[in-house]
Amino acid sequence: MNQQAPSLRPWVLAETNYGLLRDRRVEVAVWPFGAVEPHNLHLPYGTDCLEAQIIGEKICERAYQQGAAVLLLPVMPFGTETNLQAFPFALNVSPSTLLAVIRDVVESLERSGVRKLLLLNSHGGNDLKPVLRELYGRTSVWIFLCNWYQAVRQEASSLFEHPDDHAGEMETSFALAFFPHLIARDVSGKLLADDGKTARFRFRALEDGWVTITRPWHLLTTQSGAGNPHCATAEKGQALMRILVERLSEFLIELAQSPLDERFPFV
Numbered sequence: 674m675n676q677q678a679p680s681l682r683p684w685v686l687a688e689t690n691y692g693l694l695r696d697r698r699v700e701v702a703v704w705p706f707g708a709v710e711p712h713n714l715h716l717p718y719g720t721d722c723l724e725a726q727i728i729g730e731k732i733c734e735r736a737y738q739q740g741a742a743v744l745l746l747p748v749m750p751f752g753t754e755t756n757l758q759a760f761p762f763a764l765n766v767s768p769s770t771l772l773a774v775i776r777d778v779v780e781s782l783e784r785s786g787v788r789k790l791l792l793l794n795s796h797g798g799n800d801l802k803p804v805l806r807e808l809y810g811r812t813s814v815w816i817f818l819c820n821w822y823q824a825v826r827q828e829a830s831s832l833f834e835h836p837d838d839h840a841g842e843m844e845t846s847f848a849l850a851f852f853p854h855l856i857a858r859d860v861s862g863k864l865l866a867d868d869g870k871t872a873r874f875r876f877r878a879l880e881d882g883w884v885t886i887t888r889p890w891h892l893l894t895t896q897s898g899a900g901n902p903h904c905a906t907a908e909k910g911q912a913l914m915r916i917l918v919e920r921l922s923e924f925l926i927e928l929a930q931s932p933l934d935e936r937f938p939f940v
């Protein structure tokens with residue numbers, strides 16, 4: 674351990690140093706993706722970044738401590754916000770720009786000897802699967818994608834009364850558990866948020882989901898929130914995190930240990 678930085682976490686790239694990384698083999702890099710966007714009136718603009726950062730830190734810590742050679746990259750703070758442009762400071766990076774950024778960073782990881790990368794996405798507006806298709810065959814880095822809110826969809830539907838979309842019960846529970854000091858409340862202590870009701874489409878095909886569009890968020894929502902946050906509790910946020918850490922760290926350990934033979938990633 675580095676004598677000059679006793680609290681350095683060696684699984685966090687931004688905290689570690691060249692002396693420690695120079696001769697260290699990294700099997701799996703984890704790259705969290707967030708967004709800068711309004712979250713009803715009670716959660717901070719950086720909610721998705723904070724979620725991505727905290728989940729990334731916890732899963733890499735668990736995997737590293739169990740012997741997996743993992744490294745957490747800094748959060749990509751900007752996400753795709755084209756459909757939130759009516760809101761101030763919804764800072765957009767278009768899908769094609771996001772692809773270009775990921776391609777460049779993947780190249781740097783490749784030069785650094787990394788061959789397995791997990792994109793840990795926290796923002797529903799980031800559609801990253803096309804990036805995997807675009808880069809397949811053009812890099813020696815295997816890119817995996819986890820939208821964490823989909824990885825726990827089943828548990829979330831029993832944990833939360835209103836399994837939701839954006840700034841609702843799940844994200845608010847998460848915030849109550851991990852960044853309660855950033856939650857806005859009124860004088861009585863109630864969340865400074867409306868009930869996150871969303872507008873219905875006039876087309877049955879869109880309501881049923883077999884025709885899709887990118888939704889104009891200022892027409893869909895009242896105050897940018899989609900989902901009711903008022904039943905949120907810190908305990909639900911903690912419970913969700915326990916499931917995430919268990920599930921994702923186990924995958925990281927498996928991935929780190931798996932040889933890159935000619936059948937990879939199949940048995």
Ligand SMILES: [Zn+2]
Pocket residue numbers: 712720721795796839840844
């Ligand atoms: Zn969010």
